[in-house]
Amino acid sequence: MEAKLKAYLDQFYADNCAHDAAQTERIACWRNLHPDSATLLALLVRAKQARKVLEIGTSNGYATLWLADAVRDTGGLLHTLEIDKARQKVAKQHVDEAGFADDVRMEVCDAGEFLRTYPKYYDVVLLDADRSQYTAYWPDLQRLLAKPGSLLVVDNVLSHANEVRDFITQVEADKNFSSTVLDIGSGLLLATRT
Numbered sequence: 001m002e003a004k005l006k007a008y009l010d011q012f013y014a015d016n017c018a019h020d021a022a023q024t025e026r027i028a029c030w031r032n033l034h035p036d037s038a039t040l041l042a043l044l045v046r047a048k049q050a051r052k053v054l055e056i057g058t059s060n061g062y063a064t065l066w067l068a069d070a071v072r073d074t075g076g077l078l079h080t081l082e083i084d085k086a087r088q089k090v091a092k093q094h095v096d097e098a099g100f101a102d103d104v105r106m107e108v109c110d111a112g113e114f115l116r117t118y119p120k121y122y123d124v125v126l127l128d129a130d131r132s133q134y135t136a137y138w139p140d141l142q143r144l145l146a147k148p149g150s151l152l153v154v155d156n157v158l159s160h161a162n163e164v165r166d167f168i169t170q171v172e173a174d175k176n177f178s179s180t181v182l183d184i185g186s187g188l189l190l191a192t193r194t
């Protein structure tokens with residue numbers, strides 16, 4: 001990663017932490033991936049030479065920039081979904097400012113609706129949105145991650161363990177996926193298609 005982008009991301013993350021700390025309601029927070037998780041995720045995209053990457057839950061675009069930088073290196077494209085138009089608008093400003101407009105396709109939509117109808121595959125999916133919906137998303141995620149080596153990364157599996165318990169049980173029970181939980185950032189579930 002270029003030093004200029006790293007400096008941008010460091011300032012962006014610091015500003016976001018200050019913003020979130022000042023909020024009284026969780027829904028108003030940006031709730032970005034921890035930088036350690038973002039670092040690992042971007043490394044995995046590069047290691048896999050992933051070209052088709054999906055982020056579910058754009059927020060204001062912090063993880064989006066990490067993923068965009070990685071897919072630029074692999075010659076791929078990042079697709080990112082956000083249900084809240086105002087958040088997507090903020091994220092788009094950051095994507096444009098950081099020079100990644102050509103590397104990212106941004107969409108305002110409900111992730112569940114998108115997943116139900118999307119007809120192609122992804123190499124890597126970051127799931128970082130409404131945790132109550134994850135078990136319902138699983139059949140569609142299985143379909144979109146049907147190629148061996150495809151990777152699902154889910155954030156907050158330790159910070160919000162109760163909310164994702166059923167989902168993790170579902171993934172772990174699936175013999176077509178090999179998975180592990182890493183104590184990094186807020187806790188990451190990694191699951192790869194075998």
Ligand SMILES: C[S@@+](CC[C@H](N)C(=O)[O-])C[C@H]1O[C@@H](n2cnc3c(N)ncnc32)[C@H](O)[C@@H]1O
Binds near residue numbers: 063129
């Ligand atoms: C934890 S934040 C994402 C953080 C972001 N990945 C990052 O690291 O910068 C979750 C986001 O998911 C969005 N979201 C919630 N439900 C959604 C849905 N059904 N479809 C798409 N986005 C959704 C929220 O509006 C919120 O911005």
